[in-house]
Every structure is written in C-alpha cells, then in structure tokens.
Amino acid sequence: MIGPNRITREERMEIAHTIANQVLERYGSKVQAIGVYGSLARKTDGPFSDIEIKCILNALDEGFCYEWTAGDWKAEVNFDSAEHIIEEATTVDEIWPLTHGQFFNILPIYDPKDFFSELKAKASSVDGSIIKEAICRTLVEEMYEYIGKMRNIEIQGPQTFLPILAMEIATAGAMILGLHNKQFFTTSAQVLSEALSFTDKPEGYEVLCELVMSGNLSDPKQIIAICENYWESLLKWSAQQGYQIECSTVIPW
Template identity: 25%
Template sequence: MFPKLRKTTHEERLRIAHLISDRIVKKYRSNVLAVYICGSTSKKLDRPFSDLELNAVVRDLAEIPMKYYLHRGLIIHIQYLKSSSILDDAERFTDNWHWAADEYRNRIVLYEWDGWFRKLDAAVAKSDKADSVEAIRKSFMMMTESMAVMRNAMLTKDRVRVLMSGRVLAEQAAGILLLLNRRYVTTTSWFWKIAFDLDKKPKDFKELVEKMCGFVPTTGEGVVASSERMYKEIYEIVRDHGVKIERDHLWV
C-alpha cells in the first residue's frame, strides 16, 4: 500500500510522544538519562504534516540505533544520543550552530534521571560565551568553495549547475549571517523569515537572495551577478568581524 501522510494535531503528537518515551524507558531501562521533544513540536510551531522529533539521551556505553519511520501517517524521528556527545556538542559554537542550537535550548521534557538537564543547560551557557570566529571562517570557506563550483559551471556553460549553485550560495550566506548575529533557526519553515530579519546583513540581502534562489523571475546571468555581489558583501562583513580567510604561507 502506498504510504499516506495524515494530518496530526499538536495534542496528538504530545500523546504519542509520551507513549514513545514510556516504551523507551521500559525497554532500555537504566541506560536512559533523558527523553525530550525537540523541533517544531517543542515550541508548538508544528503544522498538520510536521514530523515528531525526539531525543533520547543514553549512557555512553549504550549503542542504540536511531529510529525513523512512518506511523499511521505521522513521521517519527527518534535519536539516541550519548550523554557526553550531546553535552560536548551543546557547548561548542560550530559552523552548524544555527541549525543545532535550538534542540539544546527548546524542549518538552518527557523523562529525566538525576537532573540531567542541568548539565545540558550548563553546556549551553558555555556555548553562549564561545568565540564565533572559527565557525564563521569555516562557513565562509565553504561559501568560497561553492563560488568556485559556480565559476567552473560558467566555464563549461552548465546552466543547471549555475542555478543550483545560486541557491546553495544564498543559503550559505544566510548561515554565515545567522552565526554573525548569533541567531539560530527555531523551525526550518522560518529559515528565510529569520534570515531576512537579522540586524547585521547586507542592505540588499533579501533582493539578492530572491534572485539567487529564483524566488523572482531572473536569468542565469542574473543569478551569477547576484551571487558574485553577495559573495563580496558577505566577505566584507566577515572581514570586519576579524575573520581571516587568506594565508600568506602554506598553513599546516
């Protein structure tokens, strides 16, 4: 039978989440330190077809594979994360911080053993004070590589690759700006809304994004021109933040 997605209410997701949590604790017993809802459901931003995301924190010696499946029309995603790994990740400020930060800060607790969430909150506090320069440098280097991909595509007149690169560059530019502004994505459907509302960004940021992503009518040449301009303007912001991109010597 063809898989069918079904509309699910927020209250129904919570009910199912509690059932799952009870089964996790019953099955894995003392290996479980915490279970919580993350993602859009944790902030009551879930929509009719949103998935249900849960994190189960387990002891470091436990090896439990993630579960990802469709249950009566609801997409369910359960991650079993080792305690030391999630605490280490939560206190770092990495190039993926704008995507990962939310799940460490917004949650609905379903189960907790021995005050484990106090450790998570302490790790998050360290992340809030961590230096952002290296994360921004790495993110801009990834954008630089995407710029190289676009220029290679221009040389070979690969229009599809040019258009794909424009969207990638736009998303990478937004990611860099999120890091610079220390803003994280609360739900994926709000990604561009959050990015467009940032304080520190190029004045023509939204206009460039719309052309690079094809949100407005444009041409391949228009995508390239907007991408080149975006790259230059993001570099200027990154440079002014104290991030060094080029090296005069071979850095090892």
C-alpha cells in the same frame, strides 16, 4: 494509504508519551532523561509534522536512532549518552545556527534530575573565538568554493546549476549571519526569511535572498551579477567584523 496524514497535536503528544513509556519499560534505570524536540517541543508543529524524541541513557558507548512510520505519522527516536549529547551541544560547526536550536527547546517527558536544563546551559556557553573560527571556515570552505564554481559556470557551463548554486550561497550566508549574531533558525524552511531580520548583514544579501525566495532564477546573468555583488560585499563586511580569509602560498602543515 500511507501518509503522512493529519493528526492533532494532542494525538502527537499522546504517541510521544506512549513511546517514552516503552523506552522506560525496556531500559529501566538506564534512562536518565526523555524529551521531545523540534516543532512539537516548540509548539509550532503542523498537522503533518514528525514526532522527534531524545532519550539519554546511562553507560551508553555509542548513540543510535530509530526512525519509522505507523502509516499516518512518522517518529524519530534518538538515543545518546549524557557525555555525547553535551559534546554535540557545545560543538560549533558551519551549520550551528540550523542544528543547535534543538538543544534550547527540548520539552521534557521524563527528566527527574533536570538534565535538559543543564544541557541548555552548556549549549549557551559557547566561546566567541569558536564562533569566529566557524565563520572563517565557512568563508573559505563554502563561500569561496561556491563563487569559484559560479565563475567556472559563467565560462563553461552548465548554467542549469546556477539556481541551486544561488540557493547554496544564500543559505551559507544565512549560516554566517546566524553565527555572527549567535542566533538559531527555527527550521530550514525559515532560514532565509529569519536571516533577513538581522540588522547587521552585508549589502547585497537582501537582494540575493529575495531572488532565491521568489523562485525567479531563470536569468543566468542576473544570478551571477547578484551573487558577485554579494560576494564583494561579504568580503568587506567580514573584514570589518574581523573575519579574515587567511591567504598563504605555503601549505599549512
């Protein structure tokens, strides 16, 4: 039967090396670097984890990706140019704490010019003003909108969407904290638990996370009260940190 099925880390790494050798055979001198990323690179992979590989090719106009399964395991092989992946690694968006940890833990398979060390150094040099802009965008584009949806639901329903909305609010709050602390989350499965480890966070966030992580999301009034309390605390915390929501009656163009 098609898996995922259990394979060992050693088997997974052997498959990764086989794939890398095939890439080298096919693309030859165009290959600048090949490395494993994700849980396999961090050495936290489980028996059902994917194999994720980055391949850097010279003179590549547009990146591409292959994803496939051999039955027991699944692989994802991403092809990028050096210019494109450096641009990606130095771009900060609202989910930066979740997506950009990959650039800091690439395990080289083929890297004769130490490209992945250069990539890590560039990813580390993000300007603080860009971080601030991303936080302010998240406050408006994500959190403000979520609270508006929640208040609409309180008036007109459907209350069945409240559990999902609470999870989205908690996750967006985690992204703000990751950006604020310039820290990355290990995986999406650990975002909330790792966000709670930060000492500098709004009051009410811990209660919200505990509610979401417990799965006890059947009481609409409780969800709304906890989210409203967190939103009020988030606004105060953001103002103290200098993350202001810009308000204007004039269209900004």
